[in-house]
Amino acid sequence: MSDCRHIGKARPRPDAADKAAGRTLYINDLIRPGMLHGKVKFSEHAHARIVRIDTSRAERLPGVRAVVTAYDTPEIRIGFLNDNFALKRDKVRQFRDEVAAVAAIDPDIAAEAVDLIDVEYEPLPGVFTLDEAMAQGAPLVHEMDARGNPLTTNELSLRYGHESGDLAVAERASAHVVEGRFSTQLMQQSCLGTAGCLAELDMSGNLSIWARTQIPFLAQRDFTQALRALGLPGRNCRVIVPALGGTFGTGLDTHAYEYIAIVLAHRTNRPVKILYNREEEFANLSPRQSAEVEIAQGCDREGRLTFRRVRVRQDNGAYGSWGATFPTVMLLPVTSLYRVPNVSFDARLVYTNNTYCQAMRGYGNPEVTWPIESNLDELAEAASIDPFELRMRNCNEPGETTPMGLQVTTCGLKECMEATAAKLDWGAERRARRGVGMASLIHVGGSGRIYRSDGGGVILKFDDFGQINVSYGGVEMGQGLHSALSLTVAEALGVSPDKVTINPTDTGTCPWDVGTHASRGAFIACNAALAAAEKARAQIFAAAEEVFPRLALQNLERYCVQHPDYRAPTFDLAAAVKADRFELADGQIVLRDAPAEPWLKVDLDRLLRAIHFRGSRGEVITASAFYEPQSDLPDWQKGVGNMSATYAYGAQGAEVEVDEETGEVRIVRMVAAHDVGKVLNPQTLAGQAYGGLTQGVGYALYEEILTEQGRILNPSFTDYKIPTIREMSFPVHLEFIETDDPAGPFGAKGVGEPGLVPTAPAIANAIYDAVGVRIRDLPITPEKVLRALDARRAASAGKQTSTP
Amino acid sequence: MSRECTLDVNGSLTTLQVAPSARLIDVLRDNLGLTGTKEGCGNGECGSCTVLLEGRPVNACLLIALEVEGRAITTIEGLLGPGGKLSPVQQAFVEAGGIQCGFCTPGMIMSATALLEANPAPTDAEIRDALVGNLCRCTGYTQIIESVRAAAVRLGTGDRPEAPR
Structure with a gap:
C-alpha cells in the first residue's frame, strides 16, 4: 500500500502532548x-x-x-x-x-x-532450589491441589513437550553434535509506574x-x-x-x-x-521466571541442522501464574527457529518457596533462544563453519510448515540476517579483544492463541462533528497501540488522524478482547478496526444515496453565487449516486469517476448531520467488528499447533570489546533487523525496537533479582540495575524488513516483544568472538567473564606445562 | 503539628499548612494538585519526580517541603507557555518520539530543560551526563537523546520562552 496517506509515515503519538505536559493520569493520580x-x-x-x-x-x-x-x-x-x-x-x-x-x-x-x-x-523447612524441591522427601509447598487431592511432589502437573522425527537416529547420523547447559535469571519488569x-x-x-x-x-x-x-x-x-x-x-x-x-x-x-511503593514492587510482584536449560544440537558435514533437543526446568515459585506457561512460547524457537527436522522438547515446572513468577516481554522465548543461539555458535565452531553462514544454510523460508505445525506465510529472516551481518561488517578484521556476534528470533506475529478466543473487537462511533471515537478493549501501556489504531482508522475512513479519538479502555464500553500480550495489540486492534471501518463505510454510503444529492446541489448553488461565470459540466448526478461509487478521502465524501468539481465533494461532518437529522429515518453511524485471527489452540503436551496467524522474525548483532583485566563488556554497537511485515508508524516502531533491545541488554548484562532462602535481596533500583542512559551510549542501527503479510493490517506483524529476544545470545556470541570465553548463565557480569578468562588462562597454562 | 509555609511554585506563592516531615513531592501532588511530578521510587533513584529548584534539577521525593520555603520551584506544569503552549523542550519530546508510557517523561523533561538552560548546545555525552539520573524503561533512551538534540535546535532558532526561574 504505497498510496497510504498516514500509514508508514512518522507521526507523534496521540497521547504524547498530555504526557509531555504532565497531564496524563495514572493509578497514582486517581x-x-x-x-x-x-x-x-x-x-x-x-x-x-x-x-x-x-x-x-x-x-x-x-x-x-x-x-x-x-x-x-x-x-x-x-x-x-x-x-x-x-x-x-x-x-x-x-x-x-x-x-x-x-x-x-x-x-x-x-x-x-x-x-x-x-x-x-x-x-x-523450605525448598529454594530446583534440586531441593525435587529431592525425595522434600517439604511440600502445597500439600493439596485446588480440588483437595493430596500432592506427593513439588512438581506441577502441567505437561509440555514435543517429539518429531527420530532423535536417536539423527544424533548418530550427525557429523557434529554440541551439548550445553544454560541458565537465565529472575528479571523484574521494572515499570516506572508502580x-x-x-x-x-x-x-x-x-x-x-x-x-x-x-x-x-x-x-x-x-x-x-x-x-x-x-x-x-x-x-x-x-x-x-x-x-x-x-x-x-x-x-x-x-x-x-x-x-x-x-x-x-x-x-x-x-x-x-x-x-505499591518501589520496594513492594520489587519484593511483592512476580518477576520473569528463571530457567535451566540443557540443549544439544547437531548438524551434518554441510552444516545443515540434524536435530535439536531441549530440556527445561523452571523454578515456578510458590503459586501458579503465567510463569508456569512459559513453555508454550518456548515451543516456537525450539521447534521452529531455523529448519531443524528432528526436535525433542520437555519442560518441567517445580513449586518452591521462592517468589512466584509471571510474564514479561518475550514470555519464555528469550529463555530458550539464549541456549539455542549460544549453542549454535558452538556448533558452528565444531563444524568449522562461519556462524553467519551456518545460520543462513538453515534459514526459515516462506511456505514451510515447521515441526510444531507453524505455517510460515511470510518470512524475512534471511534479509534480517543479511542486514545484520552487513551492518556489522561481518568478517572484517578487528582489533584485539573486539568481536562480533549475532542471533535470530522467531515469535508470534499474528497474536498467540492461548485461550478459546484470541480475538478482539472495535467500535467506531461517529458524531455530528465528524469526530470518530474508537473503543477497543486492549491496553495502551506505552507501546504505541493508540498511535497504530488511530492511524489505521484515519487511513480506512479517509480522515485526518486528528479526527480520531481512542476512548479509555473500559470493559463497560469496549468490546471483549483477550488481552494485550503476545505482541498482538496493534495486529488485532487494527484488523478489527479495518473490518469495523468497512461496515461504517457501507452504512454511510447507503445513507448517502439519499442525502448526498441534496448536499451536493446546495454546494453547487453556493458555488455558483461565488463564481458567477461557472458553468457546471453535464453530469447525471441522480444516476451517479450509488453506494458503491462513493469514497471517503480528505475528510470528505466523493464520487468515483465523477468530474473533479469542488461542489461534488461533501464534508464528512455535514454528511453525518444530514444522515442524522432527517426525521424518522435519521440514524447515527456506529459500527463494530470482532476480529478472530486464523490460528489453532496448540496441544501443549504434543507441542503441535499453528498458534499464530503469522510469525515475526528478526536478527540482532553486537560488536563488543572485553576488558581482560576487569571482565567488563563494552558494547561498541548493535544492529537490530526485524521482519515487521509493514511499518505502520516508523517513530513508534523504532521506539519498540530500541526499547526492547535495551531490556535485552539489561537481561544480558545487568539485571537479576537476587534471593536468599526465598527473600529478595535487592528490591531497589540501586541494587537492581536497569540500563541507564549511560549504559546505552553505543549506536543502535535499526533495519525494518517489510514482508507485507497477508494476515496483517496493511501487511503489519506484531512487533512488541521481538526486540529483546535475541539480544543476550548476540552479545554472548560477540564476547566469545572477542576473547574466546563462553558465558552460559545470565546475566553476563564482569565477575563471570573474569572467572571464565581466568579458567581459560589456567587451562592453557596447564596445557603448556603438560606438553613441553 | 503542621506549620504554616509559603511555597513559590511555578511563579505563584501559596501559603499552606505543612507537616514538618512532609516531602515536597507530596505537597506538590496532594496539596497543590500538581500531579505531573511522578513518584517512581521515593528514594532518589529514578528521577521521575525531578523538579527545578532555582533552576537546578532536584528529586522532589528527597526534599522536605519546609526546607524549600520561599525558593523558586518549577514543576512540569510550570513549563507551559502562554495559552498553555508546550515549551520547546516539551514539544521536541512530542515530535521526536521521546515518550512512550510517559511516566518518566516529566522528570526527563525537567532535567533536559535545566541542561539546555545551562548549556544550549550540549554534546551527546553532556546530554547523557545530565539525564543519567532519569530512568526510562520504555524507550532505550535513543529517541530521548534525539528529543533533547531537537530541543536544542528549537531553542537555538529563537523559539525560546522566558527561562523558568
Whole structure:
C-alpha cells in the first residue's frame, strides 16, 4: 500500500502532548471522594504455619477503617491453577504472601497499622532450589491441589513437550553434535509506574475497579468470581484502565492486592486504593521466571541442522501464574527457529518457596533462544563453519510448515540476517579483544492463541462533528497501540488522524478482547478496526444515496453565487449516486469517476448531520467488528499447533570489546533487523525496537533479582540495575524488513516483544568472538567473564606445562 | 503539628499548612494538585519526580517541603507557555518520539530543560551526563537523546520562552 496517506509515515503519538505536559493520569493520580488507602501485611517467612494473627492493635489506631485477614473474609482463590489465595490462611509459602490488610484514611496511617499487626508463625523447612524441591522427601509447598487431592511432589502437573522425527537416529547420523547447559535469571519488569488499583462498589454491589492490567476482560471474569465469593453473585464488574506507567507483562494476571482492595472496599463501603511503593514492587510482584536449560544440537558435514533437543526446568515459585506457561512460547524457537527436522522438547515446572513468577516481554522465548543461539555458535565452531553462514544454510523460508505445525506465510529472516551481518561488517578484521556476534528470533506475529478466543473487537462511533471515537478493549501501556489504531482508522475512513479519538479502555464500553500480550495489540486492534471501518463505510454510503444529492446541489448553488461565470459540466448526478461509487478521502465524501468539481465533494461532518437529522429515518453511524485471527489452540503436551496467524522474525548483532583485566563488556554497537511485515508508524516502531533491545541488554548484562532462602535481596533500583542512559551510549542501527503479510493490517506483524529476544545470545556470541570465553548463565557480569578468562588462562597454562 | 509555609511554585506563592516531615513531592501532588511530578521510587533513584529548584534539577521525593520555603520551584506544569503552549523542550519530546508510557517523561523533561538552560548546545555525552539520573524503561533512551538534540535546535532558532526561574 504505497498510496497510504498516514500509514508508514512518522507521526507523534496521540497521547504524547498530555504526557509531555504532565497531564496524563495514572493509578497514582486517581482520587475518589471518600477514598481510603489500603496496605498489605506481607509474610515474614518463606514457609511457615500461621499460628495466630492479632489485629487488635491495628484496629484501635485512629484513622483505620478496616483490618482484614483470611480468617474473617470469604476465601477467594486466584491464579489459573486456583492454588493461590487473596489472603493466606493456615500457612505462608513465600515471603510476599499476603496475611492481612488494612484500609485507613491516609497512607501513613495504613502503613503504621500494618506494623501493628502481630502474626505468630511456626517456621517450616523450605525448598529454594530446583534440586531441593525435587529431592525425595522434600517439604511440600502445597500439600493439596485446588480440588483437595493430596500432592506427593513439588512438581506441577502441567505437561509440555514435543517429539518429531527420530532423535536417536539423527544424533548418530550427525557429523557434529554440541551439548550445553544454560541458565537465565529472575528479571523484574521494572515499570516506572508502580502497581496499584482503586476498587469501588455501588449500593447494589456492582464493582468498578481501575487497574494496572493488560487483560481487562479476563480480569473482569476473575473479579466477578471474587464478587460471587463475597456474596455478590451476578453483579456487574467494570474494569477501567487508566494510563499505565509501563507493564511489560506484569499486568497479564490478576494480583492478590487487587482482590484485597475489593474486599476492603466491600468491608468499608468506601472506595479503596492500593498503591505499591518501589520496594513492594520489587519484593511483592512476580518477576520473569528463571530457567535451566540443557540443549544439544547437531548438524551434518554441510552444516545443515540434524536435530535439536531441549530440556527445561523452571523454578515456578510458590503459586501458579503465567510463569508456569512459559513453555508454550518456548515451543516456537525450539521447534521452529531455523529448519531443524528432528526436535525433542520437555519442560518441567517445580513449586518452591521462592517468589512466584509471571510474564514479561518475550514470555519464555528469550529463555530458550539464549541456549539455542549460544549453542549454535558452538556448533558452528565444531563444524568449522562461519556462524553467519551456518545460520543462513538453515534459514526459515516462506511456505514451510515447521515441526510444531507453524505455517510460515511470510518470512524475512534471511534479509534480517543479511542486514545484520552487513551492518556489522561481518568478517572484517578487528582489533584485539573486539568481536562480533549475532542471533535470530522467531515469535508470534499474528497474536498467540492461548485461550478459546484470541480475538478482539472495535467500535467506531461517529458524531455530528465528524469526530470518530474508537473503543477497543486492549491496553495502551506505552507501546504505541493508540498511535497504530488511530492511524489505521484515519487511513480506512479517509480522515485526518486528528479526527480520531481512542476512548479509555473500559470493559463497560469496549468490546471483549483477550488481552494485550503476545505482541498482538496493534495486529488485532487494527484488523478489527479495518473490518469495523468497512461496515461504517457501507452504512454511510447507503445513507448517502439519499442525502448526498441534496448536499451536493446546495454546494453547487453556493458555488455558483461565488463564481458567477461557472458553468457546471453535464453530469447525471441522480444516476451517479450509488453506494458503491462513493469514497471517503480528505475528510470528505466523493464520487468515483465523477468530474473533479469542488461542489461534488461533501464534508464528512455535514454528511453525518444530514444522515442524522432527517426525521424518522435519521440514524447515527456506529459500527463494530470482532476480529478472530486464523490460528489453532496448540496441544501443549504434543507441542503441535499453528498458534499464530503469522510469525515475526528478526536478527540482532553486537560488536563488543572485553576488558581482560576487569571482565567488563563494552558494547561498541548493535544492529537490530526485524521482519515487521509493514511499518505502520516508523517513530513508534523504532521506539519498540530500541526499547526492547535495551531490556535485552539489561537481561544480558545487568539485571537479576537476587534471593536468599526465598527473600529478595535487592528490591531497589540501586541494587537492581536497569540500563541507564549511560549504559546505552553505543549506536543502535535499526533495519525494518517489510514482508507485507497477508494476515496483517496493511501487511503489519506484531512487533512488541521481538526486540529483546535475541539480544543476550548476540552479545554472548560477540564476547566469545572477542576473547574466546563462553558465558552460559545470565546475566553476563564482569565477575563471570573474569572467572571464565581466568579458567581459560589456567587451562592453557596447564596445557603448556603438560606438553613441553 | 503542621506549620504554616509559603511555597513559590511555578511563579505563584501559596501559603499552606505543612507537616514538618512532609516531602515536597507530596505537597506538590496532594496539596497543590500538581500531579505531573511522578513518584517512581521515593528514594532518589529514578528521577521521575525531578523538579527545578532555582533552576537546578532536584528529586522532589528527597526534599522536605519546609526546607524549600520561599525558593523558586518549577514543576512540569510550570513549563507551559502562554495559552498553555508546550515549551520547546516539551514539544521536541512530542515530535521526536521521546515518550512512550510517559511516566518518566516529566522528570526527563525537567532535567533536559535545566541542561539546555545551562548549556544550549550540549554534546551527546553532556546530554547523557545530565539525564543519567532519569530512568526510562520504555524507550532505550535513543529517541530521548534525539528529543533533547531537537530541543536544542528549537531553542537555538529563537523559539525560546522566558527561562523558568
